[in-house]
Amino acid sequence: MYSRYNLFAFLLGIILFFLNLYRNQSLPDLQMGGWLPFDKFAHCVQFIVLSFITTVGFAKQSESKMIQYNPMQYSMVICGIFAIILELWQFCFLYQYFQILDSLANFIGILIGILIFLLIYKKINLFSKIN
Numbered sequence: 001m002y003s004r005y006n007l008f009a010f011l012l013g014i015i016l017f018f019l020n021l022y023r024n025q026s027l028p029d030l031q032m033g034g035w036l037p038f039d040k041f042a043h044c045v046q047f048i049v050l051s052f053i054t055t056v057g058f059a060k061q062s063e064s065k066m067i068q069y070n071p072m073q074y075s076m077v078i079c080g081i082f083a084i085i086l087e088l089w090q091f092c093f094l095y096q097y098f099q100i101l102d103s104l105a106n107f108i109g110i111l112i113g114i115l116i117f118l119l120i121y122k123k124i125n126l127f128s129k130i131n
Helices: 002-021 038-060 066-067 071-093 100-130
Strands: none
Touching: 002 038, 002 071, 038 066, 038 071, 038 100, 066 071, 071 100
């Protein structure tokens, strides 16, 4: 079933949406490693988790074979659209700035999440062929 495997990704997306509404007020003004602002790090980590969970859900669902056989591409598109919607929402409705670096951190997080999916699932597939 499609929704069963993607329910957690959907709920995480809702949580991330609300967390990002209040990001300027609640995030500390820290530098990670002395050069990376904490809010960019947080954006990246959020989208690493979201894209990984979305990709796993797409790979496990069986309703759409096209999505099941191309989970990384669909995850990249869905998470990318979600990242753009978040930034546009903040710009249009919360009177904050559209920050290119936030969007870049989001897309880097999406790519890292998909890379983690590749590393984990290739390793699992390698071990299953050996046994």
